[in-house]
Amino acid sequence: MSSKQKSFEEFYYSPKNNVFDIDIIEEYVNSHDGSYEPFRDRIFCPECQIAKLTFIHKTSRNRAHLKKIPSSYHEEGCSYNYDYASKRTVKKYIDSLKENEIQDKLNTMMNQLFRLNKKKIDFGENINESGLMNKSHMTITESKNNEIVLRALRRKRLNTWIDESDGTDIYVFYGKVRLKVVEKEKEDYKYYLLQISTLNKNKEWKFRTNLYRGSIKDIVDENTTYYIVIIGNLEFNYKPWTINLSNKNAIKYRKYI
Structure with missing residues (x-):
């Protein structure tokens, strides 16, 4: 715990x-x-x-x-019961997954974070590959002292205040966003950025950050709202900030319904 x-x-x-x-x-x-x-x-x-x-x-x-409040307790299986996974642990976990497994993990996190099934999260039995009661999709496993333990993933909405005080640990970033592909060109090659905008308090779509996508050209509709989930860490060398993906496949977006 x-x-x-x-x-x-x-x-x-x-x-x-x-x-x-x-x-x-x-x-x-x-x-x-x-x-x-x-x-x-x-x-x-x-x-x-x-x-x-x-x-x-x-x-x-x-x-x-x-x-x-100190006298209150989380339900058994809630990810907030567990210590946060270290940056190294999350990176090791993501690197151990195949592309389809990363997408499956992102999909289950998206369903949980946005409650896309419109129901209270079911903390019924869910045994993972290590035999642990892995009830929340916001947890991963870690080997410690010859035991397998659960660790929680940090989370952060993309429309909230973000600055250097948030550090560079790996987070699950998520939110309802608008997306736009930006093509850039160097001397001998092209690369792409995925521009992310979120709604401000005045219900206006405002630019938040760019994601470096390399040779990947995402297919998006600039006038469509998407759910998005990203696993990565904040980088402050590019103002105001950007997100380094933990893996090129550690991003998933789906049209908002």
Whole structure:
């Protein structure tokens, strides 16, 4: 089980039976003298919907975020029960998978993160290849001291604030986006970028970042909204930031319905 307290950028809101970004609480707090009363005792872990969360106000040093209250517990099988996987562990895991296996993993994560089956996540028995109760698709396995243990994958929505304080650990980045292919040309070859835009608070599509795709030319419709899931780490050498894919196949997008 996790030895460190985790923070949350989204939450399950019981009155609406849905998952929302923390921005909704922040907007309310900013216009109600710091109060978040309509959300108190009604916000829970976005994954298991069992562990009760509390809102931590923004300070000069830290962003506003959500944390689990000490007396509350995640449901067995929820990925937030486990320590986060190290960068090395995630890279080793991804490199061990074939292309179709990476796509299968991304597909199951997409279904879970966006709740595409419209149901509460089922934490019923799901035995993985190592015999562990691997109930969340946001976990991977790691060998430690001759034992196989579960590790959680970090996650981050693409429409949230991102800066160097997020570090360069490997995350599962996800969101609803617009995509555009940008062709670039060097002296003797062409390469492609996948431009990602997200909705801002004014419901406008704004550029967020480019993904380097090398010789891969993605087939996308610039006027279509997509679900996207990416496994990679942040890179700040190119402003404002970009994402280094853990593997050229560690990206999946699907038309938003």
